Amino acid sequence: MDSIFELEYNVNDLKKVDEKSYKLFNRIYSFYSEVGTLKIVPSMKPLVLSYFGERDDSGQLTSKVEDVFENLEKQRIINIFNERSGQGTLYNSLRSNRPGMNRDLSEEIIKLQYLIRNSEKNCDFCSPEENTPEDVFGRVRGKYSITAANIAKYDVWSSLVIFKKHNPLEFNLKELSDYLDTAFKWFDMVFNEDENYKFPFFVWNCLPRAGASQVHGHAQILMTRDRSYARVESLKRTSHEYKKETKEEYFNDLYMIHKSLGLSHKSGNVRLFASITPIKEKEIIIISPGSPSKMDQTKKVIFNILRCFIDVLGVQNFNMSISCPSMNEDDDIPYIIQMVDRGDISKSTADIGGMELYGSTVVADDPYKVIKKLREYL
Numbered sequence: 001m002d003s004i005f006e007l008e009y010n011v012n013d014l015k016k017v018d019e020k021s022y023k024l025f026n027r028i029y030s031f032y033s034e035v036g037t038l039k040i041v042p043s044m045k046p047l048v049l050s051y052f053g054e055r056d057d058s059g060q061l062t063s064k065v066e067d068v069f070e071n072l073e074k075q076r077i078i079n080i081f082n083e084r085s086g087q088g089t090l091y092n093s094l095r096s097n098r099p100g101m102n103r104d105l106s107e108e109i110i111k112l113q114y115l116i117r118n119s120e121k122n123c124d125f126c127s128p129e130e131n132t133p134e135d136v137f138g139r140v141r142g143k144y145s146i147t148a149a150n151i152a153k154y155d156v157w158s159s160l161v162i163f164k165k166h167n168p169l170e171f172n173l174k175e176l177s178d179y180l181d182t183a184f185k186w187f188d189m190v191f192n193e194d195e196n197y198k199f200p201f202f203v204w205n206c207l208p209r210a211g212a213s214q215v216h217g218h219a220q221i222l223m224t225r226d227r228s229y230a231r232v233e234s235l236k237r238t239s240h241e242y243k244k245e246t247k248e249e250y251f252n253d254l255y256m257i258h259k260s261l262g263l264s265h266k267s268g269n270v271r272l273f274a275s276i277t278p279i280k281e282k283e284i285i286i287i288s289p290g291s292p293s294k295m296d297q298t299k300k301v302i303f304n305i306l307r308c309f310i311d312v313l314g315v316q317n318f319n320m321s322i323s324c325p326s327m328n329e330d331d332d333i334p335y336i337i338q339m340v341d342r343g344d345i346s347k348s349t350a351d352i353g354g355m356e357l358y359g360s361t362v363v364a365d366d367p368y369k370v371i372k373k374l375r376e377y378l
């Protein structure tokens with residue numbers, strides 16, 4: 001059980017050995033697994049071998065020519081749809097080997113280090129007290145972070161947690177915990193200021209490909225009124241409708257399905273899984289029964305996953321969000337933490353295209369490979 005391409009086999013297996021999980025799976029997901037075919041024309045053969053053939057250090061072709069063609073001419077596709085949330089993902093293992101997708105990590109690291117060092121000159125966030133605006137109630141000052149009002153606000157209440165360290169990829173557990181504590185203190189301050197604003201949202205865009213305009217480590221903190229932000233609200237509605245229909249907890253069932261497929265992990269009462277319908281590469285979803293600022297276990301899990309992303313999986317640009325219940329917790333959902341890889345700094349193409357915006361997400365990374373690395377790390 002180590003590939004998403006064996007999903008059909010694994011689900012059929014559930015039918016025999018774990019009928020409850022099989023029923024759960026079908027209550028939320030539907031999918032098909034088929035082979036897409038094409039024909040390589042003879043004149044393409046040298047090109048195909050240079051792109052898709054594996055070679056040893058001396059440049060000698062090590063893969064069998066017939067295998068290279070067969071892999072291309074018959075491509076296994078999995079199309080998975082979450083019937084409840086409406087989220088869908090397409091997998092094709094070939095895509096991770098397509099031209100331009102093979103990564104030279106050493107070159108990546110040099111480019112990244114250059115970007116981080118270079119951005120440190122004249123960095124406004126290195127002296128936030130002087131160079132960033134503050135909220136009307138002042139700033140929240142943590143040991144390793146401080147808040148600033150966002151100079152170009154997303155919403156009425158829209159601020160930043162600015163980390164003390166310039167390099168966003170360098171943080172230990174104490175520092176990360178402090179970033180989260182500072183954010184949640186700011187949520188309290190805003191709620192005290194105006195209790196109509198009771199829907200908090202935390203999002204960390206790490207590095208430019210994830211949407212950050214400043215390299216210096218920082219996260220966005222927002223509070224909104226009437227309802228949560230659109231995607232969080234959509235999650236809440238999915239969960240409410242699911243409960244109304246089935247009397248079961250949506251996030252619990254999602255976790256149970258991923259557990260039965262071998263895609264989950266549990267650490268104390270914090271649960272996580274590598275989603276089979278990720279929003280983009282390597283998405284991990286953590287379910288925390290309480291606020292991350294009040295739960296050391298949740299902080300530790302978030303920290304370990306991010307460190308594994310960065311140190312083991314070579315992730316640089318990522319998004320991490322925390323979807324929260326309202327400040328008075330009158331909507332009954334757990335804290336949901338999501339994190340996703342946004343690709344390497346040196347890529348000239350965007351990782352998100354029209355398919356992701358208007359169709360279904362297309363991914364290359366297999367959730368089984370991601371959870372395996374995480375489990376080894378955790």
Ligand SMILES: [Zn+2]
Nearest residue numbers: 123126166216
């Ligand atoms: Zn800086």
